[in-house]
Amino acid sequence: MSTTDEPERTRTRVSMADVAQHAGVSSQTVSRVSNGLTNVDATTRDRVLASMRTLGYRPNSAARALKSGRFRTIGIIMSTLETFGNMQTLSAIAMEAARHNYSVTLLPLEAPTLGQVSGAYHRLSEQAVDGVIIVFEVHRLDETEFTLPPGLPVVVVDSNAGPEFTVVDNDQALGARQATRHLLDLGHRSVFHIAGPPISFAATHRLEAWRQVLVEAGVEPPEPLFGDWTTDSGYQHGLTLGRRDDVTAIFTANDQMALGAMRALHELGRRIPVDVSVVGFDDLEEAASFWPPLTTVHQDFATIGRLSLQKLLAKVVRELAPDKTIVPTELVVRASTGPAPRG
Amino acid sequence: MSTTDEPERTRTRVSMADVAQHAGVSSQTVSRVSNGLTNVDATTRDRVLASMRTLGYRPNSAARALKSGRFRTIGIIMSTLETFGNMQTLSAIAMEAARHNYSVTLLPLEAPTLGQVSGAYHRLSEQAVDGVIIVFEVHRLDETEFTLPPGLPVVVVDSNAGPEFTVVDNDQALGARQATRHLLDLGHRSVFHIAGPPISFAATHRLEAWRQVLVEAGVEPPEPLFGDWTTDSGYQHGLTLGRRDDVTAIFTANDQMALGAMRALHELGRRIPVDVSVVGFDDLEEAASFWPPLTTVHQDFATIGRLSLQKLLAKVVRELAPDKTIVPTELVVRASTGPAPRG
DNA sequence: ATGAAAGCGCTAACAC
DNA sequence: GTGTTAGCGCTTTCAT
Numbered sequence: 001m002s003t004t005d006e007p008e009r010t011r012t013r014v015s016m017a018d019v020a021q022h023a024g025v026s027s028q029t030v031s032r033v034s035n036g037l038t039n040v041d042a043t044t045r046d047r048v049l050a051s052m053r054t055l056g057y058r059p060n061s062a063a064r065a066l067k068s069g070r071f072r073t074i075g076i077i078m079s080t081l082e083t084f085g086n087m088q089t090l091s092a093i094a095m096e097a098a099r100h101n102y103s104v105t106l107l108p109l110e111a112p113t114l115g116q117v118s119g120a121y122h123r124l125s126e127q128a129v130d131g132v133i134i135v136f137e138v139h140r141l142d143e144t145e146f147t148l149p150p151g152l153p154v155v156v157v158d159s160n161a162g163p164e165f166t167v168v169d170n171d172q173a174l175g176a177r178q179a180t181r182h183l184l185d186l187g188h189r190s191v192f193h194i195a196g197p198p199i200s201f202a203a204t205h206r207l208e209a210w211r212q213v214l215v216e217a218g219v220e221p222p223e224p225l226f227g228d229w230t231t232d233s234g235y236q237h238g239l240t241l242g243r244r245d246d247v248t249a250i251f252t253a254n255d256q257m258a259l260g261a262m263r264a265l266h267e268l269g270r271r272i273p274v275d276v277s278v279v280g281f282d283d284l285e286e287a288a289s290f291w292p293p294l295t296t297v298h299q300d301f302a303t304i305g306r307l308s309l310q311k312l313l314a315k316v317v318r319e320l321a322p323d324k325t326i327v328p329t330e331l332v333v334r335a336s337t338g339p340a341p342r343g
Numbered sequence: 344m345s346t347t348d349e350p351e352r353t354r355t356r357v358s359m360a361d362v363a364q365h366a367g368v369s370s371q372t373v374s375r376v377s378n379g380l381t382n383v384d385a386t387t388r389d390r391v392l393a394s395m396r397t398l399g400y401r402p403n404s405a406a407r408a409l410k411s412g413r414f415r416t417i418g419i420i421m422s423t424l425e426t427f428g429n430m431q432t433l434s435a436i437a438m439e440a441a442r443h444n445y446s447v448t449l450l451p452l453e454a455p456t457l458g459q460v461s462g463a464y465h466r467l468s469e470q471a472v473d474g475v476i477i478v479f480e481v482h483r484l485d486e487t488e489f490t491l492p493p494g495l496p497v498v499v500v501d502s503n504a505g506p507e508f509t510v511v512d513n514d515q516a517l518g519a520r521q522a523t524r525h526l527l528d529l530g531h532r533s534v535f536h537i538a539g540p541p542i543s544f545a546a547t548h549r550l551e552a553w554r555q556v557l558v559e560a561g562v563e564p565p566e567p568l569f570g571d572w573t574t575d576s577g578y579q580h581g582l583t584l585g586r587r588d589d590v591t592a593i594f595t596a597n598d599q600m601a602l603g604a605m606r607a608l609h610e611l612g613r614r615i616p617v618d619v620s621v622v623g624f625d626d627l628e629e630a631a632s633f634w635p636p637l638t639t640v641h642q643d644f645a646t647i648g649r650l651s652l653q654k655l656l657a658k659v660v661r662e663l664a665p666d667k668t669i670v671p672t673e674l675v676v677r678a679s680t681g682p683a684p685r686g
Numbered sequence: 687a688t689g690a691a692a693g694c695g696c697t698a699a700c701a702c
Numbered sequence: 703g704t705g706t707t708a709g710c711g712c713t714t715t716c717a718t
Contacts, residue, residue, distance in 0.1 A: 009691060013412065015694090015695055016695060016696065016697095017696095017698090025704075026706075027695085027696080027697095027707085028696095028697080028698095028704075028705060028706080029703085029704060029705080031695095031696065031697060032697095032703095032704090033378070033694095035697085039703060039704085040704085041703055042703070044703075044704080056494065058468050058469050058494065058639075059469050059695085059696080060694090060695050060696070061469060061470055061471045062405045062406075062408035062414065062694090062695080062696095063405075063409050063410040063472055063694075063696040063697090064403040064695085064697080065405035065471070065696095065711090066403070066406050066409050066694090066695080066696075066709095066710050066711065066712085067695085067696055067697050067698085067709085067710055068697085068710090069710080070704095071405065071471075075449070075473075076396045080434070080579070081433060081434040081437070082430065082431065082434055082628075087424055087425065087430045088425065090424060090449075091423070091424040091425055091451060094424070094449050094450075094451040095451055095453070098451060098453075103449070103450070103470055104448065104449045105416070105446050105447065105448050106433075106437050106446075106447045106448070106449050107437075107446070108434060108438055108441065108443070109436040110438070110441075113419045119466070125401050126401050126402050126404060127404055127446055128404045128405055128414075128416075128471055128715045129402075151399065151401065170627050183403055210694075227716065231628070231629055231631065231689095232631075232632070233631060234632075255628060255692090256628070256632075258634075259629055260632045262634065263633075263634050263636070266634050269687035272675065282355070284629075285425075285573075285574070285599070286547050286574055286599060286602055286629065287629075288574065288575075288576075289574035289575070289578060289606050290606075291603045291604075291605065291606050291609050291633075291634050293606075325531035329707085356711090356712055358710090358712090359711060359712065360711075360712095368688075368689085369689045369690075370689095370712080370713095371687065371688075371690080371710085371712095371713080371714090372687085372689080374687060374711095374712065374713060374714095375687095375688090375713095377712095378713085382687060383687070383688085384688085387688080401708090402712080403711050403712070405708075405710085405711080405712090406694090406711035406713085407711085407712060407713080408692055408694095408712095409694050409695065409710090409711080409712075409713095410693090410711085410712055410713050410714080411694090411712095411713080412694080427690060449695085477695085507700080597715040626701060630718090
């Protein structure tokens with residue numbers, strides 16, 4: 001009875017030595033050719049290249065990494081891939097990494113808890129990575145006793161990480177201010193808010209900014225309604241708000257909840273934007289085709305991803321003091337907002 | 344003048360030898376402890392564990408891989424991360440991989456061409472991966488002289504790869520049949536189709552199945568309209584179809600085009616589903632909150648991802664004949680479809 | 687139960 | 703321009 005649960009697969013790897021023997025040179029020469037060094041005779045080079053092709057030689061990255069101490073790979077810890085923002089960010093990171101000749105190793109989390117992040121970080125630190133980007137949408141990453149063991153450069157995206165972390169994030173507060181002011185400028189007496197879950201750092205920041213703008217405008221902020229980012233929670237709260245005549249402007253903390261709220265308003269027979277204006281947050285690809293096309297806050301995830309990778313690579317190369325990079329948002333005005341109804 | 348563009352970063356790695364010295368044992372003993380082997384004295388083990396913790400030891404996966412020839416990592420080549428299906432699939436693959444203690448290395452493509460796939464495969468085969476999953480939505484992956492050099496086990500997802508590939512895919516034809524039959528069963532005389540781009544294998548399969556169902560029902564299939572998956576193309580074609588009185592049922596090849604088409608119908612004042620019924624394909628998370636909630640074909644990307652990883656891992660372990668796994672789809676009936684208007 | 691030696695595939699350093 | 707030597711950190715014999 002064998003203890004191996006994985007029976008042998010004889011996938012004979014061609015080594016540098018094999019190529020060397022086949023070409024009748026030393027393995028050092030093969031190495032030189034493989035690395036494109038110039039000090040090799042053209043004839044020799046061709047012979048080696050031919051042998052490589054014949055034998056189907058592929059360099060062994062493990063051996064290379066063992067030598068160099070560099071893996072040219074970075075790890076990404078992400079709470080979930082299934083949100084628009086995370087996917088956009090991931091895509092941008094991966095593209096930028098490829099541009100720098102780095103690979104990306106992905107560690108999804110089973111649950112969005114700090115313990116999971118720690119665990120993933122540990123697994124990753126035993127992995128072949130030179131640095132880690134953590135994309136973790138949660139309130140106060142620094143709150144608990146959460147610390148990462150040193151050793152790997154880390155960049156945190158989209159989270160309220162403490163000053164010991166290098167952070168890249170969207171300007172959540174700016175976006176919420178843009179949305180709220182837009183509605184106020186349209187003449188609405190007040191702006192109601194369907195917020196994200198309190199555990200979310202982004203949601204909290206948006207909520208605070210919304211409140212602040214109202215206060216500055218001399219408006220008593222109404223009670224916010226807390227959703228969970230889903231269309232369904234937007235629908236439920238939309239039903240509640242839509243039944244009130246004094247509600248003429250709604251700012252939702254993301255586009256999905258805006259979609260749900262608009263559906264509720266449709267069902268209640270309230271016209272958008274004639275009776276009620278709605279502003280979202282995210283600028284989903286579909287938002288421009290919602291009915292009506294949604295006015296929303298555009299987040300620049302492409303830039304977030306690109307910058308976070310560049311920051312990380314800089315840290316991989318040399319020690320760097322932690323800093324915070326905030327990427328501005330932009331209000332995209334479409335058809336779901338309009339002047340306040342005459343009352 | 345140095346040729347190093349990356350100045351040294353002295354991130355002193357603690358090696359097994361360091362731990363051994365610190366604990367006063369040989370490095371083999373450390374290795375045994377690190378691998379959880381049983382033949383180590385409890386006292387020794389504790390001492391080694393303590394030293395590991397003190398020194399902050401982390402095993403070097405490159406050295407391990409060099410020895411074992413296994414990386415416990417699989418590569419994923421994906422044309423784009425920015426579609427619902429790809430993201431869902433990726434997420435499922437990554438989760439399943441983690442469950443098997445495998446990491447996932449991601450290779451995004453700059454453009455969805457076969458050349459890019461080949462290039463990515465080559466880069467990957469020099470990478471530290473044990474196998475590759477290719478998620479490539481294109482017509483006939485086997486059409487051109489496209490072949491992958493041998494060496495790495497490969498599973499192809501969502502593509503019409505040739506018989507030499509192991510394939511996992513949704514049952515595109517089944518989904519399209521379900522959609523078309525549903526509309527016919529509702530009494531509609533004919534079903535119009537907004538198709539995906541002809542280059543897409545999935546789009547072509549859906550188109551063929553739609554056509555076949557109509558023919559079987561004795562209905563002359565109208566000219567299909569070809570979109571490019573975007574809401575905007577759905578909107579344009581929706582405008583065209585919505586202006587025709589004889590159009591009472593539309594089947595779109597994805598949900599985004601359905602969304603665009605519905606927006607066009609709204610603008611034209613045609614009621615959904617009273618005047619026109621619409622069926623999509625994909626079952627986006629938001630589809631249930633479209634206005635009206637969209638009847639659509641649900642694809643099981645979670646299963647696709649899980650199965651493709653399992654297939655791949657099986658191939659990593661031992662040579663396996665290529666086969667094809669087809670995952671069924673399911674029609675989700677919501678509010679965008681209804682009986683044909685009396686004519 | 688523990689240690690010594692060899693070697694995985696590659697490259698840096700140094701001959702010639 | 704090319705070969706030789708050594709060693710990266712680990713695991714697999716084989717001793718003890």
